[in-house]
Amino acid sequence: MPETGFRTHSAHWGVFSAGWQEGELVVRPHPGDPDPNLILQNFPKALRHEARIARPMVRRGWLERGPGADDRRGRDEYVPVSWDRALDLLAAELKRVTEAHGPAGIFGGSYGWSSAGRFHHAQSQVHRFLNFTLGGYVRSVNSYSAGASNVVLPHIVGPTEDISRRNVSWEAVAAHSEIVLAFGGMALKNSMVAGGGISRHIERGAMQAAAERGCEFILVGPLRDDLPEEARAEWLSIIPNTDTALMLALAHTLATEGLHDRAFLARYTVGWERFEGYLLGRSDGQPKDAAWAAPITGIPAEAITALARRLPGKRSLITVAHSLQRAEHGEQPVWMGLVLAAMLGQIGLPGGGYAYALGALAHTGRRQNAVSPAALPQGRNRCGEFIPVARIADMLLNPGGEYEYNGEKRRYPAPKLVYWAGGNPFHHHQDLNRLRRAFRQVETLVVHEIGWTATARHADIVLPVTMTLEREDIGSSQTDPLMVAMHKLVEPHGEARDDYAIFTALAARLGKEAEFTEGRSAREWLRHLYGKTQADLLAKGLPAPDFESFWEAGEITLPQAEDDGGILRAFREDPEGAPLPTRSGRIEIFCETIAGFGYADCPGHPAWLPPQEVPEGKAPLHLIANQPATRLHSQFDFGGHSAEKKRRGREVMRIHPLDAAPRGIADGDVVRLENGRGACLATAEVTEAVRPGVVQLPTGAWYDPEDPAEEKPLCVHGNPNVLTRDAGTSRLAQGCTGQITVVEVTRFTANLPPIRAFTPPDRVAAE
Structure with a gap:
């Protein structure tokens, strides 16, 4: 079969073109990408995988008994139905719930990265549908990735977007940084991904250029490869979740040896004196010096003081990774990293100061586009109810229960129906056995999905949707200059429909089709969204091809703004004329607002707050449950690249030789990870790239319980979220704490159970 024409497309992990050769889909990264992402190679084998959902399905128990709590969710059979039957059932259920409970009766979940396309973006589609047809929904705020920092x-410096995306650029790091102290590192597997797509992966090259110029990179973390080899980094191996203690000790050395920038602190910050009393031990009797921090962090006191003395007098940059705040008291390292940078006086200078989440996504450290990207309007949500995103199980298990958040005393909403499109909470959420109990409480769970994820297996109504290659769209982001025509490359799998078609049909049944569609087909929406960008280009006197020319060419290059350093650069240059958007207008080392909330778990200045979960007894090892390198979250776990990197069909857990040997674990053995919340199997890789006392198992392996009828079944595939703790970072942010937990690891000697994560659930004959 001859090669057919290659056409452009885009994904969160890269811009590419694809075509068919000898009956196989071939994916080619964009030729301008200096460091393409291999996750693109998940596409070919994912297209027609058995895990795909081919037709609408209804859970047997819901179909027979109607809406209501049901402990068979997650282990029931499914009944194939026609599209008309599924849509009629769903429209009637939406009408029932909203007539009885209003918009507050529906939780619009849809947390996820479903598509780089700006129109067929599932989260935007479902929120638009709920707003335009039902008046709104209970929403979530913040993110699993940055719940505490958001x-x-x-409160202390400015919006997360400004501090992470419009602050320190990779260009400035390559040209100006002299020492980069990276707490949690800047792993390339994270910066390979960007919402809306990315055409050039520049992070590796920027760090290499900086290192070749003489910039020193220092990685603080328990995993050696959280900075690439090109950075030539020193590895400061630290006990997980003790970074705040190290930062305090560094600050103590700077303060007691007079190495801090007192002029910067006086002009640009508030609250130094109150914090200094805590740092030096005047307020609590405990100086936060290197001797104090050494046993907490596992780093010798002399190494701490030596590092502190290297930082002043250089263009120093303090970076804090997302990972640090995805843990107990996650607000503290974010805040203390800012204080440490303020003490060094480099904030606002090119390549210096403070960079939260640099390298956490490909969005960070890049120039902003000078024109607006395409975006589907979501309409107005008339329901004021919300929850912090990581508190969904709390809401479902304790409707009406009280909780605290960001200075408010709130009550959890009590939704009856959960509508999920574009996302997989059985990847993102923690303590999956608790989440299973939570999802059994709702009256109806609706899921749009391409494949039989664990979330789909708990749903009452399952609607098969197209994957990105099976529809047209526009790829675009705020920080990448390419706008990409995402051509349809293959026909939909089975009876799959795109979200827009599904919601259009539902809106028609609810008498709201005109409001939802505004009279446009999917292609007409693409033309309309592109028209906004075209108008922006024309207004700036720039070339603006019409839609047909753009679609034929496959891409256009958008203008980008200059790297102006954002609000921190402006603040440094003119603190009175460009104050920060904080209560004081300055960097808040002590924050009166947070102090006024009276939270013992997040006081008015950064502090060392020991974690509740520490290795001991039956859980003597730290587990790092970080992001995977072979897929985005759990997307396309069944794809070719993801599958090839598993061992013995299971996710790979890394363990240090000093921890493997006494447990009789050899490289390639299947092991059991366990704590009081649950257990899972994985395949061991014995390596010195992890700190002794630490094991690492990435998230994203599809949850696969050996016996779903058990209260705490063994996940045979390697999903670490059966082990992680479902608790908020603090009463301030209620962010997730899923990065770090404690476990025991043992060699698994029983017969290996089969992996059924990608096998569709049982089904009974169609109605």
């Missing part, structure tokens, strides 16, 4: 940063 709340604390605006």
